[in-house]
Amino acid sequence: MTGKEDEKRFESQMETLREGYRERLRRQLDDMIRVAENLEESLDPLPTLETLHHELHKIAGGAGVFGMPELGKKARTLELQMKGIRDRAVSGKGLPFSEIMAAIRGLSVPDTLSEKEDPLSSAQWEKPSGVRSDDLAGSEPQLLIIDSHEKRGRELVFSLRYFGYAPRHCHGLSDASSLFPHKAPDAILLSLSASENSYSSRSLAEDIREFFPEVPPLLVLSDNLDFSTRLAVSRAGGQGFFTRPLDVPKVVDRLEHLIGRRERAPYRVLIVDDEPMVAEHFCLVLRAAGMEVQREEDPARVLDMLSTFRPEVLLMDVHMAGCSGTELAGIIRMEEEWVGIPILYLSAESKMEEQIRALNSGGDDFLTKPVDDAFLVASVSAHVSRARRLAELMARDSLTGLLKHIRIKEALEVEMSRCNRDGSTLCVVMLDLDHFKRVNDTWGHSTGDRVIKALAHLLTRRLRRSDSIGRYGGEEFMAVLPGCSPEKAQVLMEEIRRNLKTIEFHAKGETFRVTCSVGIACSSLGSSPEEILQAADQALYRAKEEGRDRICMDGWSEVP
Template sequence: MKILIVEDDTNIIEILRVALSEKYYLVEVATDGKKGLEQALATAYDLIVLDVSLSIIDGISICQQLRNQGCCIPILLLTEKDNIAKTITGLDAGADDYVLEPFNLEELLARIRALLRRGMISTTPIIQFGALLLDPRCGQISYQGKILPLTAKEYALLELLLRNSQRIFSQSSLLDHLWSLNEIPSENTVRAHIKSLRSKLRKAGAKADLIETVYGFGYRLNTKELEIGNVQPKIMGTEKPIHSIKADEESDDRLLPTTDSAIEQRIKSQLAGVWERYQDKYSDRLAIIKQAVKYLLENRLTEDLRQQAQQQAHTLAGSLGTFGFDNATCLCQNIETILKSTETLGQTQAEQIQMLLLELQKILEQNPTLIPPQSDVQATYLNQEYRLLIVDDDLELAQQVAAEATIAGIETVVAESISAARLAIAHSRPDVVLLDLCFPQSPEDGFTLLAELTALHPPIPVLVFTSQDSFTERVKVARMGGKGFLQKPVFPSEIMEAIATILQQSNTSSAKLLIVDDDPQILDILHTILQPWGFTLTLLDDPQNFWDTLEEFIPDMLILDLEMPNFSGIDLCQVVRNDPHWSNLPILFLSAHRDTQIVQRVFAAGADDYVTKPIVEPELLARVLCRLERSQIIRKFAEIDALTGITNRRKSAQELTRLLHLAERQNQPFYFAVLDLDRFKYINDQYGHDAGDQVLSQLGKLLKQSFRQEDVVARWGGEEFVIGLYGITQQQVVKRLNHLLDSLRCLEFTTSNQENFTVTISAGVAEYPKDGHDVQTLYRAADAALYQAKAAGRDQIFLSAMN
C-alpha cells in the first residue's frame, strides 16, 4: 500500500513516516501543496494524508482539484482542533475523513486502515490463494500454515500480487507500486526480490514457482497453485491473529518475530528518537516566539516577525501533543490566538505570552509520554502497597489477573463466592475490589456485595467485570457507586490498567490537609468528617503560626476560614499566592457569608473553591476530592519525571532551597547527596536504551522506598540523581545510602534477548553548612565526592573531603 503525506511540518512527517513504515506501508512525502498536488496526479496512491494549512496551495484546494479531475484516491485531512469550519469545507470538497491535530497516533492509524479498506474490492481482511494465506491485520503471509519470513518489501510485493491475482505486473509497474520517488532501484532489484520470494516459498513447501514469469510482460501468480490448494482464490474473515515475522529491509537474515503490541512499542520507541532528534528544532521555534515578545516589549515588533511567531506557535500546537505534551498544545494555541489578534499588540499581550512561554518551558522539560515506564500499571501505583480483592468464580481468569497484579507489586486475594469475599474483607480491608456480577451457584449476585462496599465509610472502590452488557446494568452499577465497568472477555492487562486508574484516583484520600480556623468546634467537625477518609490532617486555630506550620507540614491542600483574628483567610491566601513555591497549592475557603461581593473577593485573592457554613459533609468531601485530583494531575505533569516517577530537577531545586532555609531557621542538619549509575553508557550501548530505561525506572522506585516522605528525591538528568535529607545524622544518611546500594546490587535485569545483567551506583555526600550554604555549592561539594567514589572503584559512598 502506497501512501502520500502532504505536510509542511517535518516533525509530523517523521512521526507518520516511522509509524506507517512499521505497518508495511510505503510512504512518500510532499512538503508543500504544489508538490503534493503534482505527485498525487502523477502517481497511483492508495491514500493521501493531507494537511489543511499548507503553503503555496492549501489542502482544501488540493482536494477540490483532485476530485474535479476524477481522482478517487481516499483523502484523510489533518486539521486544527479549533477550525471546524475548514474541516466541513474540506469534507464538502471531497475528503473522506479527518483527524484533529494534535492527533492521537492510534486513532490516526485506525482511520488510515479504515479508509484503505474502503478502497479495496472487499472489506474482509484475509486473502487465500491456494495454500497461500495473507492476513494483513497481523502482517503475515503463510504457506500451508508455515509463516514466511519476509522483508517489508517482499511482503508488499506478494501482497500486491495476491490482491491482483489475475493481473500481470511488469518490472517497471512493480517499481512504481512498491518503491518511492526518493528511491532509485533498478529492474535488477525487482528480479532479486522475486528470486528471494520464490526461494522462501519453496522452503515452505511450494512445489512449483508460485510467482510465474510471463516472458515479455512481467510477473503474476501461478494458477497451478489453486490446484495444489484445491480451492478458488478467495477473501475471507480470520479466526484469530498469530505472530507475524518481519525482517530488516536490507537483509533477509535479520529476522524479528513481531506481535502487534511489539510493533506499537517499537513505534513508540522510534518516536521517542524522533523527539530527541527534533528537540533542537522545537527550541528554535520557541526562540522565534521569544524574539517576537522581546521586540514587542521594546515597541519594535514588525508584522513579518509577528506572522513568523504566529506560524511557529501554530506548528507547535499541532505537533507537541502527538509527543505526549497535551498541556503544551493548549498553551501554544493561546499564544497563537494572541498573536493572531487584530488588535494592536502591546505590553499586556507581551506579558501574557511571556507567562505562557514560561509554563510551556516547564512542560517541555519533562520527558514526553510516548514511552511508558517498564510497566505502565506499576508506575501508576506510586510505589505504595495496595491490596486487591478479586471476587469471581472463574478461577483461571482470576489467577491470571492475580499474576499481573503481583508483578505490579500489589497484594492479591481471590474469593470464589460472595461469602468468601466478606470473610476476606473482614480479615483485611482491600484498596480496590474486582467484582464479577454473576454467581450462578449462589442466591446472591455481585450487586449485593457492591451495595455493601459502597455503603462503607469510606467506601471501597469497586471495578465490575461481567459477561453481561446491558445498558440497564451499566447504569445500575454507576448509580450504586461502582468505579468502573468492563465486559468479559477482557485481557488481564486491560483489567490492570483500569485498576491502576482507580488506585490513582484513590490516592487523593492520602493527601495532607492544613486546616486553619479559630473556632475549635469547626476544627473538630472537619476532623470528624475528613479523618476517616485517610487524610493526614493538621488543625491550626491561630493564624499567626500559619507560615511555620505550612513549611513544616508541606500540605497538599489548604482549608481556610474567611474571618479570623489578626490575619484573615484572604490575608493567608494572598501570602501563599505571592510565594512561587506555594503559588499552585489548592485553597478552599469556609465561610458563613453568601454575599456576592465577599465571594468575589475570595476568588480574586486566589481561592480555588468556596464552601458555605453550615458544612454539608457530602459537598465538602466532593469538593476536596475533586480539587485534589485536579491538583495531582497538574503536579504530575509539572513536577514528576515521567520515567522514574520521582521529582524532576526544577521542582526539587525549590524543595531543596526550602529545606535549607528550614535547616537554617531551626538549626537542624541537612545533607545533600549526588548519585550516579556506574557505567550507564555501557549498559545503553551493550543492552539497548530500553534496558537503560528499565534500570532508571527501577532505581526511581528503590529511591522512593529507601527514603522518607519528607526527603527530597529527584532525577537531575540522565543517570544522575540527588537527595536532600533534613533533620538527620550523618550516620543515618550513610546507613540509608548503603541500604540503597545493597538493594540495587541484588536486582537482576533482563533484556528482551533474555540477557541478564546487574548495575551499581556511586554517591557523594555534602553537609550543610560545612560544605556550603546553598544548593549550588553543596552540589559542587557532593559532586567532587562522587568523582572520588568513582575513582576509588565505584559502587561506594564518599563524604565530602571538606567534612
C-alpha cells in the same frame, strides 16, 4: 486503634462540641437581647446594630452546622433585614425598635436536632482516596498473586519483593480468604491460561466479588488473552493485561500507577474563622477524613501560619470582625509564594452577587454554610489533589515521577538549612546506571526508559517518605536522606544495588540485566549543599573508576 474505635471517638468529640455550642448559643441569644434592649436609649445605635448584625451572621452559619437548620434560616433572614436597618441608621431615619426586639426574642435553641442534618452521622463522610490516617511511612503494599503454577507464582513473589511490595501467593481464589481474612489486598495479580482457567464474563466478576466486595485493582497475567477473556476481566474490574514472558518492571509500573507512587502525606488544611466552635466542627470532620488541620481566629496571624504550617488549602469565612475574608485573600495573594494556594470561602452568605464578588477577590470556590460534611471533605480533597497534581507536573520528571534536577537541589538546600539549625546530619546519594548507552544502543530508547523507571521504582519503594528523590539527569539519580547515618545509608543502597541486579528486562526476544554505581556523602555541621553534593559526586566517580557495580562513600568503598 480500630476503625470502630476511631468512629466512636469522632462521635464523642462531635457530641461534646455540639452540646457546648448549644449552651454557648443560649448565652449568645441572651446577650443579644440585652444589647437590643439598650438600642433605643443609645445616642449612636450604629455600633450596636453592627454587633447584632455580626452575631446573627455567626448564628446563620453555625446553627445549621450543628443540626439546627431552621434557626440558621431565621438568623440569616434577620441578618439581611438588619443590614437594611443599619443602612437606615446611617441615613438618620427612625428605627423599628419593637420589631427588632420581637425578631431577636423569636430566636431560640430547639430542644431536638434535625435528623436530616444530624452532624453525627458517620455515613456523611469518608476518607478521600489516597489519604489514610493509619498509613505508616515505608509500609509495603499488599499484593495477592493467584497462580495455580507453584514455581511461577513463587518467582513472581520474589521479583516483586525487590520493588518493596509484600506479595502473597495462592493457587486459586478459594484460598484468598485465608491470606486476607480482614482486609482486601492493595492489588490482585491473576494468572489465567486456557488450560488452567475458563471464566465467563460473569463468573470471574462474581468469584472475585465473593471474596472482595470492593474489587481491588486487578492485573491479569497470561500466555495469550483472547477478546472474550479480556471482556470478562474488564467486567470484573481488570485494569491491566500482561503476557508471558513477564516483564516485571512493566507490571511494577502499572502497580505504581494504580496504587500510588508512595503513601501520600495527609492534606494540610488551614481554617480561618472567628467562630471557634464552628471552625472546630470542620476541623473534626476533616481530621476524621485523614487530613492535618489547624484553625486560626485572628486574620492578622494568618501569614505567620502560612509560613509555619504551610497549608495546601485555606477555608475561611467571608464576614469576620476587623478583616473580611475577601480582604484577607487580597493580602495573601500579594505574596508570590501563595498566589496559587486554593482559597475556599466557607460562609453563610447566600446572595449570589456577594459570592461572585468574593470569588473575584482571590477565591477559588464558595461553600455555603451549613455545608454537608461529606461535601466539605470532597471539595477540600478535590482542590488539594488538583493542586498537588499541578505542582507535581511542574516539579517532577515526566518519565519517572521523581523530582527534576533543580527541585532535588532545592530539597537539598532546605534539608541542609534544617540540619545546620538543629545540629542533625543527612546523607546525599548519587546513583548512575552502568553502561547505559549500551542499553539504548542495543535494545532501543524505549527499553532504556523502562530501565530508568525500574530504578526509580526501587528508590521510591525502598526509601522513606521523608527522603527526597530526584532524577539528576539522564540515567543519574540523586537522593537526600535526612537523619540517616552513613551506615544506614550504605545498607539501604546496597539493598537497592543488589535488587537491581536481579531484575530481568526483556527486549527483542532476549533477556538482559543492568547494574548501577553509587556514591554517598554525609554532612557535617556547617557544611554547604555544594560541598556535600560535590563529595557524593566524587564518590560516584570513584565507584565508576574502580569497576562499577559498587558503592563508594566519602573515604571508603564497598566492593561487591
